[in-house]
Amino acid sequence: MAVLLVTSSVALLYYTKYQQEVTNNENYIGDLDSALNSYRSLSNSFNASLQDYNETLSLLTSAVADLNTSTPAYGDASIALATLWKDYQALDSASGRRAIVYEVNMLLDFGNGTRRWYNDTSIQPGWNGYVVTLVLLDGRVQATWYPQYGEHYVTGLGGVSDTQSDYWFLLTYNKTASWQVAQLGADDISMFNDTTIGWVYCPENSNYAPTCALP
Amino acid sequence: MRTSYAVAIVAVFTSMIIGSDFALAGIANFKLMDTFVFIVAYAFGFKPGAAVAVLSETVWSVVSPWGQAGELAPFLIGGELLFAFAGWAASKVWGAERKAVSPTAIFIGATLTICAFLWDLETNAAVGLLGGAKSLAAYLGYEAMGVPFMIPHELGDFALGMLFAPVAILMVSRFRKVV
Known part of the structure; x- marks a missing residue:
């Protein structure tokens, strides 16, 4: 009788504990579901923010490409653009997906033996040669904007400016x-995947062609 | 010329200019605007030509895919009037065009080139003015930097003036007789 009583008491105790654990487990499952929903919502918001970031970058790029280069806004925006683009790529990579980008190459030849390559650099589809140069050089581009032609005349790159005798020449490259x-x-110049452009700093001849040997 | 007729001419040519500007936006500095303004002024007189010049350049200054021209717009519009004046003056010199291919075509091309050169000089000076140029040397610098962009503009205007304008003037003149 005593054994039966003890066994029953133990069984009752463990049944009570079991019920408590089941209740706790259900609470945990509820909390996990709630956390999962919050995570999904946060993830959606993050992706939407990334999309907005991407669109903002596109708008900023368009603005920089069309702004009068003598305005302070142009100077600020052109410097910020490079940083924002790097941040965007880092955030995009952290999200586990990969935005559609083109990989391009750019050569900067300072004409004194110094050459700087920017290989397989990611750019946003739609950027032209000017915007790519601006972003890769962190905004260190001097230029005059001619709105009537939709063109920039580049007078300085990477801290080196045109002089009376030496100028920056834009080069294009193809395998043939x-x-x-x-x-x-x-x-x-439209930039696509694997497009390569170059800038060379050297004197010009009477036909306005560079006198130095091309790379 | 009846008012409704003049309005129709201005509207049609302005639309064609804006449409062709967008269509040719991918080709550097190659536009039909100058040639069309010249043609309208040649075939219909200075006023319709000037109206087309002012309207089309005003619209393009705002809707251009390269961004708004802003403070430069009045200079672009004023410069475009050169083509209207040249078209009207050319019609007084050469009269009604009767052949699509004639030596006059070269002169029309040359006239458009000179106008394009003056337009380039004026607008580049305006870029200098708005960019803060304060000396003659600074203005000359802005003009010199604009040379690479001026050349395709002037070559394009010469080609269009020589090949397209005489044919278009002939067609428009025949259309005018029908109307």
């Missing part, structure tokens, strides 16, 4: 013709 002096301004 190698490097050629661009027939279009940087604004008119």
Whole structure:
């Protein structure tokens, strides 16, 4: 009788404990569901924010490409653009997805033996040669904007400005013709995957062509 | 010229200019605007030509895919009137065009090139003015930097003036007789 009483008491105790655990478990499941919903909502908000970020970058790029280069807004925006683009790529990478980007290459030849390559650099589709140069050089581009032609005349890159004798020349590259002096301004050069452009700083001849050897 | 007829001419040519400007936006500094303004002024007189020049340049200064021209717009519009004046003056010199291909075509091309050159000089000076140029050397600098952009503009105007304008003037003149 005593054994039966003890066994029953133990069984009752453990049943009570079991019920408590079941209740706790249900609470945890509820909390987890709630947390999961919050996470999904946060994730959706993050993705929406990234999309907004992307659109803002596109708008800022358009503004920088069309702003008068002598305005303070242009100076601020062109410097900020490079930083914002890097931040965007970091955030986008953290989100686990990969935005559609083009990989392009740019060469900066200072004409004194110093060459700086920007290889496989990610850019936003739609950027032209001028915007790419601006972003890769962190805004260190001097130029005059001619709204009537929709073109920039570049007078300085990476802290080196045109002089009476030396100028920056824009080059294009393809595998068959190698490097050629661009027939279009940087604004008119569309950048696609694997597009390569270059800038070379050197004197010009009487035909306004660079006198130095192309890379 | 009847008012309704003049309004129709201005509206049609302005629309064609804006449409073609967008269509040709991908080709650097190659536009039909100058040639169309010249053609209208040649075929219909200075006033319709000037109206087309002012309207089309005003609209383009706002809706251009390269952004709004802003303070430069009055200079662009004023410069475009050159083409209207040249078209009207050319019609007084050469009269009604009767052949699509004639030596006059070269002169029309040359006239448009000179107008494009003056337009480029004036607008580049305006860029200098708005950019804060204070000396003659600074203005000349702005003009010099604009040269790479001026060349395709002037070559384009010469080609269109020589090849397209005489044909268009002939067609428009025939259409005018029908109306």
